[in-house]
Amino acid sequence: MRRWTWAAVAVVLLLCAGCCGVAGRYYGEAGERLDRVGRTTEAVVVERGERGRFGHGPAVTFLTWAGERPQVRCVNCDQGLAPGERVDIRYDPEDPYADVEDAGRPMEPRDAQVAWSGAALCLALLLLLVWQWVKAVRGTRRRTT
DSSP: OOHHHHHHHHHHHHHHHHHHHHHHHHHHHHHHHHHHHOEEEEEEEEEOOBOSTTOBOOEEEEOOTTSOOOEEEBTTSOTTOOTTOEEEEEEOTTOTTSOBEETTSOOOHHHHHHHHHHHHHHHHHHHHHHHHHHHHHHHHHHHHO
8 A cells, every 4th residue: 555545544543533532422421411410301393303424313492490492402312203293301401502312212321332432443443554554664674675
């Protein structure tokens, strides 16, 4: 492989590891926070979620205990929910405008573990790539001397 190909693959793996790490941190912190302080209430779907590569959960609106009516995304709600359907959600009473979760399917530590595992796999592949690159460079130097 050419030198720039090694570098390009290394950068892609590093970016993937970084994204997986950020996702792991997000799922870990969001789930833990809602476990500690989350309140459960009924929400109404106002916009259908989008499926696909860059999909997102449906938008829901709900009445908080403080009387506010935020419209936010439900990160783990079924994307097939239609506008007008009702779903039980958990929200952060200190920040009701943050994303909420389906109360029937709370974010689990498993979600964070999957993301962390992806980061570890990308870093392991990166180390393997660097090791192979070092072997190739050393082999080239030995043949030229």
